[in-house]
Amino acid sequence: MRLFLNATSPFARLARVIALEKGLDVELVWCDPWANDAALLAVHPQGRIPVLVTADGHALSESLLIAQYLDAQGRGAPLLPGTTMAATLAQVGVGYGLMEAAFNTMIARKHDAAADHTIMGQRRLAAMQRDLAQLEKTLPAPLGASCTLDQLVVAVAAEYVNFRLPGTITPAQHPLLCQWLQGMARHPHLAATAFA
Ligand SMILES: N[C@@H](CCC(=O)N[C@@H](CS)C(=O)NCC(=O)O)C(=O)O
Incomplete structure (x- = not known):
């Protein structure tokens, strides 16, 4: 492949x-x-x-x-376990939405310095804040024995926000997400592919 x-x-x-x-x-x-x-x-x-x-x-x-x-x-336990599929997919959707909003914010800024002030730019920023607030309320399981798709999507999305839009996720506003992310950063495959 x-x-x-x-x-x-x-x-x-x-x-x-x-x-x-x-x-x-x-x-x-x-x-x-x-x-x-x-x-x-x-x-x-x-x-x-x-x-x-x-x-x-x-x-x-x-x-x-x-x-x-x-x-x-691949091998190993499924990333989308049948017994918790709806809960996992719900979290995947929030993480993926965060990823898209952050990425589209970056790309729009590259092409238009005033992009954040457009209606779409404002909607992207607001969606990002809502996604982060939602994650602060409900996070995927912490790093542990098994790994699920929601953990990977949310971790990659939040690390992308920290990489490209530093200061958006803060310990004051998002203490639980920051703590969760610190744990996930020890995941060997996330560590091996960290943004740089
Ligand atoms: N929905 C797609 C998004 C893919 C995407 O936007 N990729 C970007 C890079 S992060 C790209 O290749 N953009 C080039 C272009 O739009 O021409 C996915 O989940 O894979």
């Missing part, structure tokens, strides 16, 4: 962490999706990362679809 990625995409990092978590042998293909990377466009028309090319040649896009595929292919 081949995974197209770069070093700063939270969506690509999520796919990479899950491949590691599931013990799968995946070749990393580093690319720049913003430069119309020819190798990336050759495997998928969307031109976005992540893309996972499976052993039988299917090009999968969308990090959560890739997550689902890798979870089914």
Whole structure:
């Protein structure tokens, strides 16, 4: 399998962490999706990362679809346990929403210095704050023996916020999330793929 990625995409990092978590042998293909990377466009028309090319040649896009595929292919306990599926997916949705709002805030700012002041910019920032407030109320389980998809999505999303939008998550406003994140940072596959 081949995974197209770069070093700063939270969506690509999520796919990479899950491949590691599931013990799968995946070749990393580093690319720049913003430069119309020819190798990336050759495997998928969307031109976005992540893309996972499976052993039988299917090009999968969308990090959560890739997550689902890798979870089914790899070894170990499922990242989406059947008995707690709704609760896990509910948390995944909040974490993924945070990831999207933070990423889109960054990209919009790159192209328009006043992006945060537009209606869409304001909606993104407000959604991010609501997602963080929700996580402060309800977090995935702390780092422990088993690993689930909500833990990985929320951790990658929050670490992306800290990486790109420092000062958004604060110990004063989000003490439980900060504490939870400190624990998750010790997860070997999160540590091995940290944003830098
Ligand atoms: N919904 C997608 C988002 C993927 C995405 O936006 N990837 C960005 C990098 S973080 C990208 O490749 N952007 C290039 C472009 O939009 O042309 C997922 O979950 O995988």
